[in-house]
Amino acid sequence: MIDAVIDRFGLTRMPFGRDLPPGRLHRHADCAEAAARITWAVACRTIGVITGEVGTGKTAAIRAAVAGLDPAGHNVIYIGNPATGVRGILTSIVTALGGRPAHGTAALAIQAWNVLAGEAAERGRTPVLILDEAHLLDHEQLEAVRMMTNHEMDSSTPFATILAGQPTLRHNIKLGVLAALDQRITVRCQMKGMTGDETASYIRHHLEAAGRTADLFTDDAVTQIHQAARGKPRTVNNIAVAALIATAGAGKNLVDQAAARAAIAEITATD
Known part of the structure; x- marks a missing residue:
């Protein structure tokens, strides 16, 4: 047929597929705004949150933003299914940056931080951690993300973090127990279609x-x-x-x- x-x-x-290269994606206002905010979050090495209902184009905006990054200066770590526990996220980070995951979650957390910092300090590349479907993250995982952003007595972070998910992500972050994470988010975008x-x-x-x-x-x-x-x-x-x-x-x-x-x-x- x-x-x-x-x-x-x-x-x-066949048109209307998902195989268009990033440079040929349709840049309607919603997508362009989200991509611009992601790019700004990466440049500032901060935390950005992109939310929207299913099908509003969050992943397309991420693709558009990532396509505009200089590959020589950035290392993108994309985790499309973050519902793997804290250890799963940390393992993905270490593996993506060429490390062999340590045994024990505490040791792995330190290792993940070190490889992220090393990528920036030693190779001059900004790691960009993208957690898609982030509304699936539980409190422990979100808190682990926040803890990774602690660096040099809160004066700087060597990597950028993008959390993308359904509107429940925005509501979850606003819960009092995640106030510390909420305060660290400097870029937010709600996609509406x-x-x-x-x-x-x-x-x-x-x-x-x-x-x-x-x-x-x-x-x-x-x-x-x-x-x-x-x-x-x-x-x-x-x-x-x-x-x-x-x-x-x-x-x-x-x-x-x-x-x-x-x-x-x-x-x-x-x-």
Whole structure:
């Protein structure tokens, strides 16, 4: 079916996938703002928190920000599933920087700190620790992250930390028991999704990246997709792909309201 869609609409590849290189990502305002704040947090070697509902583009913003970093001056440590306990996070840090994890969590914590500091002092590269899905972190893990930022009597930190997760992360950090961590966060961004005009631009952008310059979605179809997705890029992707398949299956040349409705019903079905 994918080949049929590509051939029917004059595409070079299937659009609305996650395989666009960072330099070709759609830079709507939400994504651009989050990427800019991440970049600032990295430059200042501080803690940044990026939150948003599922599908609002947090990981895409991280990709965009990381792509803009000088690889000679930064070492990115990305942990996509932090629900591995404190030891799991520390092990990932040590391993990423070429160390062999020590036995015992206390010794491993010291080792993780040393390799992070050594990367900055000895190699001149700023470690960038990115914890995605950070709403899954428990109190112990969040406190471990804070403790790693202690350095030289609180005067400096040799690495940057980016916590990205769903809105519950923001609420969890505000709990009184995490006040010390909350006070260390200097960059915050809440992603809310795209506007209607940005959704239209987003759809055109992905079609152009797939080789289609002529209009393919009617204005009414775009409006329906935006409203159903609430501006969330991931949901827009899913509905748009389903709408393309429905349109090709119906033998039509434009994605219209009927195709958009069918796609929305398919994607939002709960049975």
